[in-house]
Amino acid sequence: ESRSRTGVVYYIHPESGKTSLEAPLKKRRLEKAAWPPHLAAAVAAASAEPTSSSSGADAGDGLFAGLPEAASLSCEPKKRLKEGPPKPTTHIRCLHVLKKHTGSRRPSSWREKVITRNLERAEYELKEMRKQLMANETDEARRAAFEKLALKESDCTSARTMQAAFEEAAFALAVNELSQLVFT
Secondary structure: OOOOOOOOOEEEOOOOOOEEEEOEEEEEOOOOOOOOOHHHHHHHHHHHHOOOOOOOOOOOOOOOOOOOOOOOOOOOOOOOOOOOOOOOOOOOOOOOOOOOOOOOOOOOOOOOOOOOOOHHHHHHHHHHHHHHHHOOOOEEEEHHHHHHHHHHHOOOOOOOOOHHHHHHHHOOOOOOOOOOOOEE
């Protein structure tokens, strides 16, 4: 009731909170809203099935009056796409240690003018280096140790072209894998 005008009543809308001097209209829904075409068939099928509702939600003046029963609509989950064939590996990067011996094609290096070690000694040194490298637990530690050993011990000066046996061994390795000795 109004404070300034006696006998005048304000009506308050419950959702918006707005006030009005006029009483709200009470119109009932005359027809149901049409369902979108992609849902119409599912709703029709769901309403054709008998329901066992004992709660009284179907009553004409209830909260959900005039609304259809809930329908369960589902679609297939996304399917995982098949992966194509793996791309061929054309380039790799590998660390290597070259130990020359007296039977090498050119028994000299940047470290020694004339190589005096025999094949067995060179093989022994390389196997000892491999043991040191395999003692490292992580790939990062192994890589760092390999780089230090290569700088200190290798008779190779650069990475120009790979010899066939070395290339086959290198391309056969997995990432961060350490190969056996390769003779070229």
